[in-house]
Amino acid sequence: MNIDSLLDSGAAALAHRLQQRDISAETLTRACLERIAQREPKLHAWAVLGHDQAIARAKELDRGPTQGLLHGLPLGVKDIYDTYDLPTAYGSPIYKGHQPANDAAAVAVCREAGAVVIGKTITTEFATFEPGPTRNPHNPAFTPGGSSSGSAAAVGAGMVPLALGTQTAGSLIRPAAYCGIVGYKPSFGMLARAGVKSLCESLDTVGGFGRSVDDVALLVSALSGNRALLNPDSTRAPRVALCRTPMWDHAEPEVHEAMAQAERVLKGAGVKIREIELPSSFGVLTDIHAEIMAFEAARALADERIRHEEQLGPVLQKMLAQGQELPYERYQALMTLAAEARAQLASQFKNVEIILAPSAPGVAPLADSGTGDAVFCRLWTLLGAPCIHLPFHQGPHGLPVGLQVIGPVGADLPTLRAAAWVHERLRG
Amino acid sequence: MNIDSLLDSGAAALAHRLQQRDISAETLTRACLERIAQREPKLHAWAVLGHDQAIARAKELDRGPTQGLLHGLPLGVKDIYDTYDLPTAYGSPIYKGHQPANDAAAVAVCREAGAVVIGKTITTEFATFEPGPTRNPHNPAFTPGGSSSGSAAAVGAGMVPLALGTQTAGSLIRPAAYCGIVGYKPSFGMLARAGVKSLCESLDTVGGFGRSVDDVALLVSALSGNRALLNPDSTRAPRVALCRTPMWDHAEPEVHEAMAQAERVLKGAGVKIREIELPSSFGVLTDIHAEIMAFEAARALADERIRHEEQLGPVLQKMLAQGQELPYERYQALMTLAAEARAQLASQFKNVEIILAPSAPGVAPLADSGTGDAVFCRLWTLLGAPCIHLPFHQGPHGLPVGLQVIGPVGADLPTLRAAAWVHERLRG
Known part of the structure; x- marks a missing residue:
């Protein structure tokens, strides 16, 4: 070899x-x-x-x-x-x-x-x-x-x-x-964060990258001590929900194509696919995430903000200032909304094992425009759900495109199994 | 002066x-x-x-x-x-x-x-x-x-x-x-832990000490940015539940006395006191806390356990070894039980603002016997509830005794108000 x-x-x-x-x-x-x-x-x-x-x-x-x-x-x-x-x-x-x-x-x-x-x-x-x-x-x-x-x-x-x-x-x-690789964000709280620079205590999640679902499952199995996660095979087709999310108007044509391709291929493989629409109250969760992030970051990075402000980038300075200005009561109210949404998320999985949704608006933007937009991720991070990105499609400039699999909070094992099954079909 | x-x-x-x-x-x-x-x-x-x-x-x-x-x-x-x-x-x-x-x-x-x-x-x-x-x-x-x-x-x-x-x-x-001072453990998640050595992510809570409820409220107001916590006055007598907890057989005579004194004084001040018994499922929470603590500590202190084991104390070594042996599935099941108990705790506060319960089995033990027993605290820490210790009584050797006030998770302001009101009556 x-x-x-x-x-x-x-x-x-x-x-x-x-x-x-x-x-x-x-x-x-x-x-x-x-x-x-x-x-x-x-x-x-x-x-x-x-x-x-x-x-x-x-x-x-x-x-x-x-x-x-x-x-x-x-x-x-x-x-x-x-x-x-x-x-x-x-x-x-x-x-x-x-x-x-x-x-x-x-x-x-x-x-x-x-x-x-x-x-x-x-x-x-x-x-x-x-x-x-x-x-x-x-x-x-x-x-x-x-x-x-x-x-x-x-x-x-x-x-x-x-x-x-x-x-x-x-x-x-x-x-x-x-x-164009597999990324795995486990359920919130699954892996220890000790020694990871704290940014937002209610959001920061340890995870990793590999070339396949088996790879990231191996990594997270070692990290968690949960051997059951190894080689997440499944012979049974999972029940899948396609979810365009309230952010769908951010999706570029290549993401439309990836969704259509996933639907076609999985239906062809005998998967029962349904479309789901998230509760309308979920529409604000992306903005809520950003506010919670600013509030918590302003506290976690208090020392850097106070003693080294001139060495912070302008975007971070602005976010920390916004977080500083947010009243405590507002933060508490947002955290209550997030907790209610977490409870509601469970019911989305009544008839399906996983949700398939966009990971990003499109292919990677040019390097000088920043690192791209997290608009399709904030929602799921706030909800604490396990997310696994599956690459399987190509967009403009030969750049990779894929979708993320989302499972119920705490159900990492069935989510990995379903993701492995789906990925095998999607990448052909 | x-x-x-x-x-x-x-x-x-x-x-x-x-x-x-x-x-x-x-x-x-x-x-x-x-x-x-x-x-x-x-x-x-x-x-x-x-x-x-x-x-x-x-x-x-x-x-x-x-x-x-x-x-x-x-x-x-x-x-x-x-x-x-x-x-x-x-x-x-x-x-x-x-x-x-x-x-x-x-x-x-x-x-x-x-x-x-x-x-x-x-x-x-x-x-x-x-x-x-x-x-x-x-x-x-x-x-x-x-x-x-x-x-x-x-x-x-x-x-x-x-x-x-x-x-x-x-x-x-x-x-x-x-x-013999006031100690305040705020609701779990209220204060940022960045830069505090991590021991157990689902339990570690930032808090502090002062000589009165006003003192600790001042400290936590500054820490949280929540000005509403300042000078937690109340003109109204709170509705109080006395709770001996499932750990009551650990209580020494001086704690029996403190509970009796509190009941007498508060009744005399016109407080409506009721006795509550926690749901029988709460009986195991103290042991569950200890298991969760061992599991999470073994992960948070992984580097110290692996590279410096010989420099760890024997009791910590033993706890980390127990945490290492606990299967991931067991930990996950315990965390589910804890989440269920948290949901149940809310209903304990249907007719009362605060619970009054023992803080420790009795007065301080001799220094060469260790630092005493956390048996009356593990339950409330696991539940994430705000706790405020109020000193007001004397036990053997002239050593101080008191009780802790416990409020609903997230209700730190009314809990502080009630604690200030109660403390004023108890210390006479």
């Missing part, structure tokens, strides 16, 4: 071969580092590379017994997760060269499971809006999306089989869509 | 005098530092003192306009909150001398409101069980309680008018009870 097909074979397949000692962790790590050397000059996916540490760690793993589910798998870590052996700048000049004392919980657990941390990937400023230098692996004129820009670009370019990201608005699903 | 009555007059009264420029921040800060110099040798409330910084800051505040609600008020900060200018060791030898890059959100917001950070107060190991050296201000043979040991002892000894703590099991209410 040549090196390129090795790198493109995906984390789940690689994990199996590593555990069989069919390939060594060192071989795979060196292959990743080589791919990075080739593609990094144009993509800028990495904030820091731990070249020598990674090779030393891979050699150590090759000498020892199988450590866990991620044994020998190279991993990219969004630079919003603390790492004890690599500097962590949270995408902000305030923290240039900052060296945390410890690993974020998710990083520690991945290492314990045998992952080889290759380096830290570029994040937007504190996982908000100000873009880093990262470019889209399909065409460097375009954005990879944000805020998990580097992690998505790195997996999209085959630099690593897996990478950690986070989502507060649309920071996993949108970059997965733009980079 | 002599210095002792100044220090004992409480944060709310001091805040008023500071804003009137009737006393200076420097005078008050020096008085606190003097009291600390007198009492610290026996009490060991402080991990680090920022003597010179505090005086410099006080002088700066005296020269400028009123900064905010806490203008010129000396503040103790539990050593589980990051501070950019003082080392933060989280009560663990692993982090001896560790200097964070930034302030925890709560610390930054208090400073912005004009607080003078006097230093970091002793915490048990990662806010769990292994006691620090702190002793009870009423009698150094006894424990001040934990985990917010130093903050409670410092306020109890009049070293500072206010101090920040956290509660994951009973770490605010129990030390408040043992030290």
